[in-house]
Amino acid sequence: MRLSNTYIIVFTAIMTIIIGGALSLANQLLKPAQTRAIKLDTRTQILNAVMDLQEGDDILAIYDDRIDGFVVNISGDEITADSKGNPIQADKVNIIRNFKKKPEEREYPVFKFTSKDDPLKIEAYIFPVYGNGLWNNIFGFVALESDLNTIKGVSFGHVGETPGLGARITESEIEDRYIGKKIFDNQGKFMSVTMLKGEKKDPSMFGPHEVDGMSGATITARGLNAMLKEYLHDYEAFIKKIQRQEAI
Amino acid sequence: MSTETLEKTPVVKVKEPLLSKRRKRIFSDPLNDDNPITIQVLGICSALAITVQMRPTAIMAVSVVFVIVFSNLITSMMRNLIPNRVRIIVQLSIIATLVTLVSEVLKAYNYPMFKILGAFVGLIITNCIVMGRLEAYAMGNKPTDSIIDGLGSGFGYAWIILTVAFFRELLGSGSIFNFPVFESIGWAGFPNNGLMVDSIGAFMVLGILIWIQRTKTGFVES
Numbered sequence: 090m091r092l093s094n095t096y097i098i099v100f101t102a103i104m105t106i107i108i109g110g111a112l113s114l115a116n117q118l119l120k121p122a123q124t125r126a127i128k129l130d131t132r133t134q135i136l137n138a139v140m141d142l143q144e145g146d147d148i149l150a151i152y153d154d155r156i157d158g159f160v161v162n163i164s165g166d167e168i169t170a171d172s173k174g175n176p177i178q179a180d181k182v183n184i185i186r187n188f189k190k191k192p193e194e195r196e197y198p199v200f201k202f203t204s205k206d207d208p209l210k211i212e213a214y215i216f217p218v219y220g221n222g223l224w225n226n227i228f229g230f231v232a233l234e235s236d237l238n239t240i241k242g243v244s245f246g247h248v249g250e251t252p253g254l255g256a257r258i259t260e261s262e263i264e265d266r267y268i269g270k271k272i273f274d275n276q277g278k279f280m281s282v283t284m285l286k287g288e289k290k291d292p293s294m295f296g297p298h299e300v301d302g303m304s305g306a307t308i309t310a311r312g313l314n315a316m317l318k319e320y321l322h323d324y325e326a327f328i329k330k331i332q333r334q335e336a337i
Numbered sequence: 338m339s340t341e342t343l344e345k346t347p348v349v350k351v352k353e354p355l356l357s358k359r360r361k362r363i364f365s366d367p368l369n370d371d372n373p374i375t376i377q378v379l380g381i382c383s384a385l386a387i388t389v390q391m392r393p394t395a396i397m398a399v400s401v402v403f404v405i406v407f408s409n410l411i412t413s414m415m416r417n418l419i420p421n422r423v424r425i426i427v428q429l430s431i432i433a434t435l436v437t438l439v440s441e442v443l444k445a446y447n448y449p450m451f452k453i454l455g456a457f458v459g460l461i462i463t464n465c466i467v468m469g470r471l472e473a474y475a476m477g478n479k480p481t482d483s484i485i486d487g488l489g490s491g492f493g494y495a496w497i498i499l500t501v502a503f504f505r506e507l508l509g510s511g512s513i514f515n516f517p518v519f520e521s522i523g524w525a526g527f528p529n530n531g532l533m534v535d536s537i538g539a540f541m542v543l544g545i546l547i548w549i550q551r552t553k554t555g556f557v558e559s
Contacts (some may be wrong), residue, residue: 092420092421096420097420097422099425100418100420100423100427101423101426101427105430105432107431108434111434111438112434112438115438115441116441118443119442119444119445122445122446123441123444123445123448126444126445126448126451128451129448130448130452175371188480207365221386245454249533253389253509253531253534253535254535256365258551320495330456
């Protein structure tokens with residue numbers, strides 16, 4: 090009986106239904122906790138670009154208190170609805186999906202980091218960035234001081250860079266190398282910040298648009314440079330607009 | 338009264354104590370003499386990939402033990418129902434279901450670990466140890482024995498990867514479970530060995546482990 094085709098078909102059909110049911114049930118039950126975990130993770134990354142978080146900090150509360158997000162397009166104008174007319178929220182924008190679109194069609198979230206004492210005073214602007222590393226995607230958040238030129242901090246992440254080599258982009262030792270670097274030159278021309286090849290470990294050797302490289306991770310660094318250049322360039326219209334407003 | 342004792346005696350005779358000598362061997366064999374990694378050389382891929390630090394390794398070890406034990410149990414309970422011609426795909430679906438559950442739970446309750454382990458938890462499905470146990474043991478043995486067999490193989494895998502991770506994290510990052518060991522004993526300038534965080538380091542530690550173990554057990558590949 091166990092060799093008949095009918096038995097095999099019935100057996101596999103029942104098994105598929107049971108397994109499918111169990112998995113969908115688990116997925117439905119765990120979904121709220123997963124959504125919460127992802128939200129917490131995104132907010133941690135955003136805040137990591139501007140401040141040193143301690144273990145035990147109430148990340149969601151700090152975020153609600155001090156981060157104010159909105160979305161702009163490539164010309165730097167604020168947009169409140171997507172192409173289909175649905176309202177968009179800065180922290181709900183899917184960076185990966187936007188990365189696959191043409192730069193002119195992307196939605197660009199901006200997160201304002203406001204002062205603790207004065208909610209109207211902006212301490213930093215945080216921009217998400219996304220690109221390709223050596224093995225897989227890399228991403229991160231870049232925070233600019235209120236002059237929109239000096240880097241206040243960065244927080245990078247990756248999907249599959251080599252541990253100990255390219256994966257070092259997530260370490261604070263590497264991220265701190267970006268602090269204080271400038272993305273525009275004195276004439277206001279966009280320069281981006283470039284990580285050089287080779288590792289000197291001497292901060293004084295680098296200009297305002299350069300950072301020390303990572304030994305053994307040149308291709309990851311190249312991806313990092315391309316990512317920063319592309320995204321900061323896409324935000325340039327917005328940045329210039331704010332800088333003009335500040336000047337008046 | 339007499340009939341009652343008569344009925345009881347044969348039951349006691351066939352009932353094996355939970356920790357009989359035979360069962361202890363089922364459990365202890367894979368820990369040493371028949372270790373899945375060092376003797377059978379299975380599951381090497383994950384042993385290399387996730388042993389950079391102790392914490393992800395520990396989570397991986399727990400996940401593998403969970404998957405092995407429960408897939409052994411479920412397969413063993415179903416062993417008389419599974420049609421022989423599709424048994425491999427049935428085993429695979431059982432493993433895949435359990436692995437997906439582990440991965441979903443991790444995503445919900447330990448997202449930072451999910452980000453580190455993500456792909457590798459999914460790859461437990463292709464971990465030869467799990468499928469090997471189902472095919473070689475659970476298909477032909479009772480549920481209780483299969484659980485013990487699963488625990489044995491799971492812990493056999495776990496202690497090896499934890500040992501590898503111990504040396505890799507200690508020498509490669511100077512810490513154990515993210516606790517800076519060398520700094521706390523006052524040796525702040527301990528030079529981290531970059532080789533250890535690379536997979537090559539895992540090959541070396543694992544190779545030395547296999548060497549030591551095979552010298553002790555006298556195992557020679559035929």
